Amino acid sequence: MPEKSLCKGCSQTVHVAKKEIAALLEMQTKSFSDLVTDAIYQERLEKCNHCPNLLYGTTCQYCGCLVQYKAKFPDKHCASPDNPQW
Incomplete structure (x- = not known):
């Protein structure tokens, strides 16, 4: 069986x-009432999905977050240091 890739910060x-x-x-x-609209969420995910720094289809190379989670919150932003997309 092939070895799984492990996150360098955890097991x-x-x-x-x-x-x-x-x-x-x-x-x-469920515990947050202040979330972005579905349209903004989809726009953010679309940008992330086309980003060369998206790893495994889920994880931002720069901040290590799950982009599908982070994109829901209005106070969060793209972590790209050179050219933030949202």
């Missing part, structure tokens, strides 16, 4: 399933 695999991200979003966003 978890760096690959996160869409189902796991959806569960995280549902659990965490």
Whole structure:
């Protein structure tokens, strides 16, 4: 069996399933009333999905966040140091 890629900051695999991200979003966003609109969320994700610094389809190379989570919050921004996309 091939060895899983591990996050250098923890012992978890760096690959996160869409189902796991959806569960995280549902659990965490229930306690927040101030979230971006669905249109803004989709726009942010579209930019992230075309970014060469998106790892594994989920993780920002610069900040290590799950972009599907971070993009929901109005006070968050793209972590690219050279050219932030949102």
